[in-house]
Amino acid sequence: MIPLRTGVVRDIRIMVYAKVMRLPMSFFSEERKGDIIARMSGDVGGSGKLHYQLVGYVDEESRF
Numbered sequence: 001m002i003p004l005r006t007g008v009v010r011d012i013r014i015m016v017y018a019k020v021m022r023l024p025m026s027f028f029s030e031e032r033k034g035d036i037i038a039r040m041s042g043d044v045g046g047s048g049k050l051h052y053q054l055v056g057y058v059d060e061e062s063r064f
Contacts, residue, residue, distance in 0.1 A: 008047075008048060008051050009044060009045075009047070009048035009051075012044050012047050012048065013044055016040055016043070016044060020036075020040070
């Protein structure tokens with residue numbers, strides 16, 4: 001189950017990175033860099049945690 005979670009988190013990080021690379025430079029001059037990094041890190045971590053919980057729930061339910 002751990003490889004599944006890390007794979008999903010890796011994929012989310014890749015998608016977030018690709019999105020950030022497409023943003024206009026004006027976005028980065030208007031936002032504080034620390035805020036951008038904190039937001040990305042928190043969102044990716046939260047998404048990974050949610051996915052892990054959902055997979056665990058589905059796994060438990062499928063055992064019955």
